[in-house]
Amino acid sequence: MSKAVNVDVKLSANKFHVDEGHAHIILKNNPDIKEFRKLINACPAGLYKLEDDGSIRFDSAGCLECGTCKFLCGETILEKWEYPRGTFGIEYRYG
Amino acid sequence: MSEESFDAIIVGAGLAGCIAAYVLAKEGADVLVIERGNYAGSKNMTGGRLYSHSLERIIPGFAKEAPIERKVTKEKVTFLTDDTGVTLDYHNGRKQTAVEESYTLLRGEFDQWLMDKAEEVGAQFISGIRVDEVLTRDGKVIGVKADGDELAAKSVILAEGVNPVLGEQLGMVQRLKADAMAVGAKELIELPQQIIQDRFNLNDNEGCAWLFAGSPANGLMGGGFIYTNKSSVSLGIVCGLHDIGNSSKTVPQMLEDFKNHAMIQPLIEGGKLIEYSGHVVPEAGINMVPKLVDDGVLIAGDAAGFCLNIGYTVRGMDLAIASGEAAAKAILMAREKNDFSAQGLSSYQTLLEDSFIMKDLKLYKDLPEFMENPRIFNQYPKMVADIMQNMFTVDGSPSQPIRKTLMKHCKEVGYMNLIKDGIKGVTSI
Numbered sequence: 001m002s003k004a005v006n007v008d009v010k011l012s013a014n015k016f017h018v019d020e021g022h023a024h025i026i027l028k029n030n031p032d033i034k035e036f037r038k039l040i041n042a043c044p045a046g047l048y049k050l051e052d053d054g055s056i057r058f059d060s061a062g063c064l065e066c067g068t069c070k071f072l073c074g075e076t077i078l079e080k081w082e083y084p085r086g087t088f089g090i091e092y093r094y095g
Numbered sequence: 096m097s098e099e100s101f102d103a104i105i106v107g108a109g110l111a112g113c114i115a116a117y118v119l120a121k122e123g124a125d126v127l128v129i130e131r132g133n134y135a136g137s138k139n140m141t142g143g144r145l146y147s148h149s150l151e152r153i154i155p156g157f158a159k160e161a162p163i164e165r166k167v168t169k170e171k172v173t174f175l176t177d178d179t180g181v182t183l184d185y186h187n188g189r190k191q192t193a194v195e196e197s198y199t200l201l202r203g204e205f206d207q208w209l210m211d212k213a214e215e216v217g218a219q220f221i222s223g224i225r226v227d228e229v230l231t232r233d234g235k236v237i238g239v240k241a242d243g244d245e246l247a248a249k250s251v252i253l254a255e256g257v258n259p260v261l262g263e264q265l266g267m268v269q270r271l272k273a274d275a276m277a278v279g280a281k282e283l284i285e286l287p288q289q290i291i292q293d294r295f296n297l298n299d300n301e302g303c304a305w306l307f308a309g310s311p312a313n314g315l316m317g318g319g320f321i322y323t324n325k326s327s328v329s330l331g332i333v334c335g336l337h338d339i340g341n342s343s344k345t346v347p348q349m350l351e352d353f354k355n356h357a358m359i360q361p362l363i364e365g366g367k368l369i370e371y372s373g374h375v376v377p378e379a380g381i382n383m384v385p386k387l388v389d390d391g392v393l394i395a396g397d398a399a400g401f402c403l404n405i406g407y408t409v410r411g412m413d414l415a416i417a418s419g420e421a422a423a424k425a426i427l428m429a430r431e432k433n434d435f436s437a438q439g440l441s442s443y444q445t446l447l448e449d450s451f452i453m454k455d456l457k458l459y460k461d462l463p464e465f466m467e468n469p470r471i472f473n474q475y476p477k478m479v480a481d482i483m484q485n486m487f488t489v490d491g492s493p494s495q496p497i498r499k500t501l502m503k504h505c506k507e508v509g510y511m512n513l514i515k516d517g518i519k520g521v522t523s524i
Contacts, residue, residue, distance in 0.1 A: 002344075002348065002351070002352045002355065003351060003355060004348070004351075005345070005347045005348045005350070005351035007347045007371075010282065010347070010368060010371035011371060013368050013369055013370055013371055014370060014371055014372075017133075034340065037340055038339055038340040040345060041339045041340065041342045041344070041345045041346065042278055042334075042336060042339045042345075042346055043345075043346070044278055044279075044280035044346050044347060044350075044372075044373030045347075045373060046345065046347050064371075064372060064373035064374075065138060066258075066278060066279075066373040066374050066375050067257065067258030067375050068276075068278045068336065068373070068375055070258065071258075071270075071271060071272075071273050071276050071336065071375065072273045072336060072339070074270065075270075082260070083131060083225060083260065084131075084225075085131075085225055086131045086222075086223045086224040086225040086241075086242060087131075087132075087133055087223035089132075089138070090138065090372075091132065091133055091137045091138075092136065092137055092138065092139065092140055092202065092203050092370065092372060093203050093370060094201045094202075094203045094204075094283050094327070094369065094370045095136055095137075095139050095140040095141065095143075095201050095202030095203040095204075095205075095206070095370075095372065
């Protein structure tokens, strides 16, 4: 059947300029799990994760800046959504 | 704020932004493009295929010098289920005029080339600067604020892409609902040129554009795509966000499963992933076009929702180019009268209405709603596969008339549904 995907391996093929200490997306505290689930499913970078113990994890490093999470949950569980500062973030060499 | 005031500041060095800059600078306007990435194209991605008509009219013969990948001569559309594929395969060996041609391309290189063209004719370009704010005075746009600096402009073109942060800030764009959007994920897979040509049955510079309906998007609105480049393949999926919360698979898993489908896997066997990208696709057609003109400001390209998904073909880049040109022309007209008010810039709206952009968006206005029908992505691919299986399976049992076989499978979907969807489908295209 289907092989479980490892998105981190895919992201490692990309070129990123990470802006240490300046997260451009911030999740609200104790986000609604139903909303969070949408992002687990939709984020192409797989940045919204559910751990085995049921806890949630999110890290904006590795973000492809597509905006999907803003459109899906901008009002509900995102504290902040903005583009990374100039020069930072994903850099598509091919696009 | 600095003394100098540009005729136009353009936010975003994508196709709409670069073309607007090119057209403006060519006519002697004083124009600045601001891009948050480190070079034009560094934040951009495409499926990707460019229908050349709109660019060909602005830069005739562009394909001879631009970094394009392959000229599309093969079109394929496949109904895919988990274990079957039924394909319509079209080879176009006829001579095409330049405006009829289309090309596969990669934006990292292509957008840089286009920005270079704009700079050659006098446009100014700064990269690595994020525009944080559009400056207004008495409700009129007067410039932008970027990296703490205030830059004055008689007009601003927002060509900031599908996620129009500044357009929202100005209140021109309403935050789009998720059901009007889809998300795309793409892998760029490197393969030797000859292997690509052999596997996809292509001659030297020919390319293949291949769309897949059915299982790639896990039964949600959407599908898969493959475009052949020179020495890589762009392979991806697009999935509607409407019901993503209830999907049994994540978007990255959908892409992985599509890639490992028995029909796809042999095509990319031995290939190496060299980039992974994601992007939102505006799917609602004319229903999501925002307020396009206001005092001192215009919105172009993806930011304006200019995208057409007609099922068998998806277009955005040719619309972005034409809208960038229209925005530039409107500013040139405003410049002649020295009136950059909404009224002075209103020719943008007229130019768009008279162009293929609004005409095509209006023509397909009912299509986004039709495409929300889950039968298209679930039952029809299965129905076609079942019919094919019956037709091509010989097991010694007495054969049934094809008519009967067809009827049996149509009945599973329901005759009324077929008729209803057929009429709706035909009237929306």
